[in-house]
Amino acid sequence: MSTTLLEPAPAAEATVALELDELWSFVRKKSRKRWVWIALCRQTRQVVAFVIGDRSEATCRRLWAQVPAAYQQGHCYSDFWGAYQKVLPDEQHTPGGKERGLTAHVERWNNTLRQRLARFVRKTLSFSKSDLMHELCLRLFIHRYNLSLLPT
Numbered sequence: 001m002s003t004t005l006l007e008p009a010p011a012a013e014a015t016v017a018l019e020l021d022e023l024w025s026f027v028r029k030k031s032r033k034r035w036v037w038i039a040l041c042r043q044t045r046q047v048v049a050f051v052i053g054d055r056s057e058a059t060c061r062r063l064w065a066q067v068p069a070a071y072q073q074g075h076c077y078s079d080f081w082g083a084y085q086k087v088l089p090d091e092q093h094t095p096g097g098k099e100r101g102l103t104a105h106v107e108r109w110n111n112t113l114r115q116r117l118a119r120f121v122r123k124t125l126s127f128s129k130s131d132l133m134h135e136l137c138l139r140l141f142i143h144r145y146n147l148s149l150l151p152t
Helices: 057-066 082-087 104-116 131-148
Strands: 017-027 029-041 047-053 075-078 093-095
Touching: 017 104, 017 131, 029 057, 029 104, 029 131, 047 057, 047 131, 057 082, 082 093, 104 131
Parallel strands: 017 075, 075 093
Antiparallel strands: 017 029, 029 047
């Protein structure tokens, strides 16, 4: 999977912070859940990496493998989902609930995705009919979203 970033990675001396979260969607019917895992850079608000899969540790490992090396050196914030604690290095990871605001940016991104793409809304008449289209629509949205954040 190619990178979603449109800017170069931050310099080594810059402090990088990532927010990680997952949201569910479905293909064809609600019983065919697909989990979208997102890694968002706090400083730039760009999506650094994403994967679609189930809600397992294996999918979390796939997400971490997609994060560019320069970003893997930074600190990560997530919810208390157990997969994060098993995959992310302890010294770089801070889990927290929504009330602490540690994942506020990525949670806001999830809402933006659901508002702008009907196929990602929980109760909808719009849905993806294939895994391929589900991923392609998400990839296009992320590309356009990251592009909108570049300075003009």
